[in-house]
Amino acid sequence: MAVSLTQLQNFANGFVLNYWTHNFARVSRHMHGSIGLVTRYGHKIIAFHPSPFWIQLSYFVSLALLGSLTMMKLKPSNPAFGPRYIDMLFMSTSSVTLASLGSVEMENFSSSQIVLLTLLMFLGGEIFVGLIGLLLRKDDGHGNPDGADNNGVDPLAAEFNYSRDPSNAIDCIELGPTVIGSENSLSDGKDLRLRSVRYLGYVVLFYLLLIHVTGSLSILSYIASVGSARDVLKRKGINVFLFSLSTTVSSFANAGFIQTNENMAIFKVNPGLLLLIVPQILAGNTLFPLFLRSVIWALGRCSGAAEFGYLLKNSRDIGFRHLLPNRRAAFLSLTVVSFIAVMVVLFCSLDWNSAVFDGLSSYQKIVGALFMANRDMERYGELC
Structure with missing residues (x-):
């Protein structure tokens, strides 16, 4: 009995592994060419330093287009169902934007297409998009990641810039130890904020x-x-x-x-x-x-x-x-x-x-x- 249970467990593990490997391989194979095209020209677009609005717009539009093209290449589960591109574009856009609007019955999609729709929902999720922003955030030079506080000004940076103003040279001489302490405090504040x-x-x-x-x-x-x-x-x-x-x-x-x-x-x-x-x-x-x-x-x-x-x-x-x-x-x-x-x-x-x-x-x-x-x-x- 113990041997049969072990064999059953090995069979189940192998089935699950083969199932997911097969479906993800199909999705990744069809998306490989499109993703390669995006990565080839992506660095040229980023070099222009576009605003966050255009970055997010390009992100969602690219996902919707790539998703719709891949959905057309994947075969549906219902052989009698012939999807139109406009339907696949609508479903892909709805998945990325979390609109909950569908023009095709979900049971017509194959497992590979469901995997792709699931991936689009995950990549279009508000929390995931926010996570990307956190991971890609850079220091603005004043210790304030991605800008500043609510007023757009870092009070610590403002104080530091004031102390280095040539018009305040006398203050810097008279309060030399204080300025050094302020610089050290500012550096610690920068590091703590970035960490x-x-x-x-x-x-x-x-x-x-x-x-x-x-x-x-x-x-x-x-x-x-x-x-x-x-x-x-x-x-x-x-x-x-x-x-x-x-x-x-x-x-x-x-x-x-x-x-x-x-x-x-x-x-x-x-x-x-x-x-x-x-x-x-x-x-x-x-x-x-x-x-x-x-x-x-x-x-x-x-x-x-x-x-x-x-x-x-x-x-x-x-x-x-x-x-x-x-x-x-x-x-x-x-x-x-x-x-x-x-x-x-x-x-x-x-x-x-x-x-x-x-x-x-x-x-x-x-x-x-x-x-x-x-x-x-x-x-x-x-x-x-």
């Missing part, structure tokens, strides 16, 4: 990986243990591993694309699955500032690094729009929870006996209302 920005980039990267790994594994475990959810995917011919990953990416990025044509309505009798997706949606959207501060605080308590304390106390100076001050993050979280609670009450009071909730228990109705309230809240109340 803090780098630490923040690592924290956001860790946060992304943590949510996607734990979210995918939790959905995978639920489907493996609940027969009704597993039967839905089996009946539709949807791979469980790919469904778990794409659902997590879509939920975290607030893209709204699910592999089934019915979206999540087909899982209305599986409240456990809905409850697993709700925190993923919140973690990638309106409650991200709260969770980010919580992770930074926890890492600071465990490591004792000064950079984490600097991030919490000087969130405005960092320039990362999702790192909110403590009070503002608390007010935002309280507002989100309050609105969701009100929407759950409204859903239940208006639709409790309607056809929407037919055949569901009271617990399933409440969880369904919570899921719908959460989705609507995130769609119309995205990150401020």
Whole structure:
């Protein structure tokens, strides 16, 4: 019996590895030529030092075009389905911009096309785009990464420039030791700020990986243990591993694309699955500032690094729009929870006996209302 279990485990591991290797190889093979063209001319575009607006516009347009061209090269799962380029461009653009608008039924796409759409949703996610900005941020020469504080002026740099002004030479002579101390203090402030920005980039990267790994594994475990959810995917011919990953990416990025044509309505009798997706949606959207501060605080308590304390106390100076001050993050979280609670009450009071909730228990109705309230809240109340 032990030998058979070992063989079964080896077979399962080999199947999963071959499956993902095959699909990612197909996607990467079709995108290789297009990516090579972009990298060939990308450095020439960057040499002109365009504004952040044009950089982001070029980023999203390039992703949408590359995605649509690759989608056309990949074969759909339904042989009778002949996709038009305009449909593939629309689906690719909708995935990158997280618009949740589809012109093609999701079950018509093959596994390779779903992998590509999942990749586009991940690359177009607001948190991932913010992470790229953090990792590519450079010092502006005054110790202020990517610019300055809210007023565009670094007070430490201004003080340092004043002390070096020739018109203030007498002050520099009389207060020589003070100026030296100010320069040393300024240098320490520069280093701490730059290190803090780098630490923040690592924290956001860790946060992304943590949510996607734990979210995918939790959905995978639920489907493996609940027969009704597993039967839905089996009946539709949807791979469980790919469904778990794409659902997590879509939920975290607030893209709204699910592999089934019915979206999540087909899982209305599986409240456990809905409850697993709700925190993923919140973690990638309106409650991200709260969770980010919580992770930074926890890492600071465990490591004792000064950079984490600097991030919490000087969130405005960092320039990362999702790192909110403590009070503002608390007010935002309280507002989100309050609105969701009100929407759950409204859903239940208006639709409790309607056809929407037919055949569901009271617990399933409440969880369904919570899921719908959460989705609507995130769609119309995205990150401020």
